[in-house]
Amino acid sequence: MVFFTGKNAIIRLFYYALAYTVYSPKCSETFDQEYDYIVVGAGSAGSVVASRLTEDPCVKVLLLEAGGKADPLSEIPAAAFLLQLTDDDWQFKTTPQKRAAGGFQNRQLPVPRGKVSRRGPDRIGICGKCYARKVLISDQKVATGVEFEINGHVYTVKAKKEVIVSAGTFQSPQLLMLSGIGPKEHLRKFGGTLTHSANQKIFPPLSKFFFKSKKRDRFVEVMKACVYLVENTTAFQKIGAKMFQTKHPGCEQYKIYSDKYLRCLGRNYVFNLYHPVGTCKMGNPNDPTTVLDPELKVKGIKNLRVVDGSVMPTIISGNTNAPIIMIAEKASDLIKKDNPDRKNCNPEEQYKKEYSWFDWFKK
Numbered sequence: 001m002v003f004f005t006g007k008n009a010i011i012r013l014f015y016y017a018l019a020y021t022v023y024s025p026k027c028s029e030t031f032d033q034e035y036d037y038i039v040v041g042a043g044s045a046g047s048v049v050a051s052r053l054t055e056d057p058c059v060k061v062l063l064l065e066a067g068g069k070a071d072p073l074s075e076i077p078a079a080a081f082l083l084q085l086t087d088d089d090w091q092f093k094t095t096p097q098k099r100a101a102g103g104f105q106n107r108q109l110p111v112p113r114g115k116v117s118r119r120g121p122d123r124i125g126i127c128g129k130c131y132a133r134k135v136l137i138s139d140q141k142v143a144t145g146v147e148f149e150i151n152g153h154v155y156t157v158k159a160k161k162e163v164i165v166s167a168g169t170f171q172s173p174q175l176l177m178l179s180g181i182g183p184k185e186h187l188r189k190f191g192g193t194l195t196h197s198a199n200q201k202i203f204p205p206l207s208k209f210f211f212k213s214k215k216r217d218r219f220v221e222v223m224k225a226c227v228y229l230v231e232n233t234t235a236f237q238k239i240g241a242k243m244f245q246t247k248h249p250g251c252e253q254y255k256i257y258s259d260k261y262l263r264c265l266g267r268n269y270v271f272n273l274y275h276p277v278g279t280c281k282m283g284n285p286n287d288p289t290t291v292l293d294p295e296l297k298v299k300g301i302k303n304l305r306v307v308d309g310s311v312m313p314t315i316i317s318g319n320t321n322a323p324i325i326m327i328a329e330k331a332s333d334l335i336k337k338d339n340p341d342r343k344n345c346n347p348e349e350q351y352k353k354e355y356s357w358f359d360w361f362k363k
Contacts (some may be wrong), residue, residue: 046166052332067115219325
């Protein structure tokens with residue numbers, strides 16, 4: 001486990017040598033009371049949205065991120081797993097599983113989720129180690145800003161145009177519920193203030209995301225195919241390959257590599273592949289299971305969008321990172337289209353922003 005927690009000195013020195021450049025942001029020491037846009041989360045989606053919106057010189061964006069300075073390993077995709085169970089990982093776990101995850105402590109699967117802040121243009125105010133508490137929503141059901149915490153102090157900042165939630169597949173729906181948007185019975189159970197009621201199907205508990213019987217059967221068929229390849233193909237026989245004959249703990253009662261044994265493995269020793277989606281599903285506004293309309297606007301609330309992997313209605317067949325970046329690019333265009341006055345500002349102020357480096361030169 002030392003290798004997976006990123007504590008192995010030799011391996012880390014090797015990766016540090018490769019990651020010679022780290023694009024750590026310069027976090028803002030102060031922030032304004034109001035911005036045009038507030039983006040919550042500086043991951044693959046949020047960093048793209050914040051950057052694209054500030055292509056317009058009149059626009060100011062506040063980017064809130066729970067992470068701090070980037071670890072050099074974050075610059076190497078293949079080394080990202082070394083950051084698991086470190087301060088750069090939220091270290092989430094699923095709820096205890098009743099019929100699965102028997103090979104894990106407390107029957108809980110680890111769910112790695114990163115928190116690293118990225119560099120941005122000058123018109124982005126980056127607030128590192130800032131924890132969003134809730135989106136501020138008026139009585140007219142309009143998102144007006146964000147309440148967040150830094151070092152135990154709570155602040156509120158207003159958004160003149162929109163709030164964009166890009167906190168990720170687990171924390172975007174969490175932030176919506178902390179803001180009073182979600183299933184009313186769930187919110188009332190935990191003492192939340194209901195702002196906007198949503199269908200119970202929208203935010204299913206994480207414990208229900210795993211191990212449906214049809215998928216377990218598919219696991220068994222795939223594992224049987226692997227066993228067959230090892231035991232019955234010339235290629236494996238030539239190298240003397242044999243199946244492991246020690247039974248996994250918890251499955252000793254079954255004949256090894258029988259359907260029941262493989263089904264036991266599938267239930268107790270599965271792991272996630274780091275690409276969760278679908279907790280803030282986009283789609284037809286009339287569909288009671290959707291959270292967002294096709295333009296990623298939260299149904300029933302004005303000036304509030306969600307932009308990250310949580311908007312995908314279903315999981316795709318490949319890695320989710322590039323599609324999430326694409327979603328952020330498209331969302332940026334949609335946001336700009338809805339705010340045609342974004343280029344209207346004082347010309348002198350615009351000139352000052354674009355050529356402020358002259359002030360440095362004159363010094």
